[in-house]
Amino acid sequence: VLVTNSAQTGVALGNTSGTLAFSSFGIDGAGNRGFAVDGGSPTLTVDLITPTGIQNTTGAVVQVIGTTGGSVTFSGGKISSVNGGGIDVDDGVASVSFNSPVSVTNPTGHALSVQDRSGAVYLAEFDATTTGYSGVFASSNTGTLQIADGTIQTTGARGLHIGTSVLDLNLSSVVVDNANGGSAVDITNGTGTTNVGLLDVTFDGLGAGWAIVL
Numbered sequence: 001v002l003v004t005n006s007a008q009t010g011v012a013l014g015n016t017s018g019t020l021a022f023s024s025f026g027i028d029g030a031g032n033r034g035f036a037v038d039g040g041s042p043t044l045t046v047d048l049i050t051p052t053g054i055q056n057t058t059g060a061v062v063q064v065i066g067t068t069g070g071s072v073t074f075s076g077g078k079i080s081s082v083n084g085g086g087i088d089v090d091d092g093v094a095s096v097s098f099n100s101p102v103s104v105t106n107p108t109g110h111a112l113s114v115q116d117r118s119g120a121v122y123l124a125e126f127d128a129t130t131t132g133y134s135g136v137f138a139s140s141n142t143g144t145l146q147i148a149d150g151t152i153q154t155t156g157a158r159g160l161h162i163g164t165s166v167l168d169l170n171l172s173s174v175v176v177d178n179a180n181g182g183s184a185v186d187i188t189n190g191t192g193t194t195n196v197g198l199l200d201v202t203f204d205g206l207g208a209g210w211a212i213v214l
Contacts, residue, residue: 002049005029010057015039017070022046026053026077033059033085041069041094046076048100053077060085061104067092067119075099086111086128093119095143101125110137111152114165119143126150134161135174141165144192156180160187160194167192175200183210190214 001024003010010027013020017040026049027034034057037044048054053076054061061081064072065088072094079087079102086107089096102123104111111128112135114121120143127150128135135152138145139162146168152159152175159174161182167190174196176184184201187194201211 002026002028003030007031009033009036009059010054012036013038013040013042013044016044017041019043020045024049028052028056030057030059033057033063034061035063036060037064037067037072037094039066039068041067042072043070044072046072046074048074048076048079050077052080053100055080055082057081057084060088062098063088064094064096065090065092067094070094071097073097073099078103081105081107083108085109086113088113089117089121090114091116093117095120095122097122098126099124102127104128104130106131107133110134110161112136114138114145115140117141117143120146122146122148123150124148127152129153130157131155132157132180134158136169137161138165139163144168147171151175154179158182158184158186160185162187162190164189166190167194169194169196171196173198173200177202179203179209183213185212187214
């Protein structure tokens with residue numbers, strides 16, 4: 001099934017519980033969010049078509065918020081956002097896994113937002129390029145945020161902006177050009193492990209900002 005040029009959200013699940021599976025599924029174009037899960041306790045699996053399973057959305061390419069339990073798993077084709085929203089996983093209990101590669105370019109907000117969660121979030125591969133917004137923004141999480149591999153490149157914003165979260169981050173590179181008076185990598189009250197293969201930070205010459213704040 002391929003959903004093409006939806007005027008609103010491609011798929012919106014509200015307060016859904018029980019087992020639900022999407023097979024050979026894709027979204028190409030949505031006037032709002034791509035795939036949204038709002039509340040409920042679903043055991044949801046989404047097998048995406050290749051090469052790109054979800055793309056060309058205006059709002060968040062994937063949003064999972066307010067869940068009370070269950071699990072949400074994406075696999076198969078790539079999840080891609082260009083000039084739209086990023087990945088929004090906030091305020092929930094369900095574990096959320098992106099076994100599909102995720103790419104977010106020039107989003108209208110943070111490329112990845114994970115806030116107020118007790119459920120774990122896993123991304124197998126996450127690549128973000130942003131201007132004015134953080135590559136990863138995470139706050140007030142007791143569930144582990146894990147990124148197995150990825151790259152982050154930001155201009156005018158923090159690469160990693162993290163407060164009070166459990167981390168397992170493995171990034172090939174974080175490249176920050178002018179963190180806009182902030183720190184390129186800001187991990188406040190974070191626990192766990194963060195590995196960055198290459199950290200490249202350039203400031204605007206005004207003397208403001210730090211490369212790393214822990």
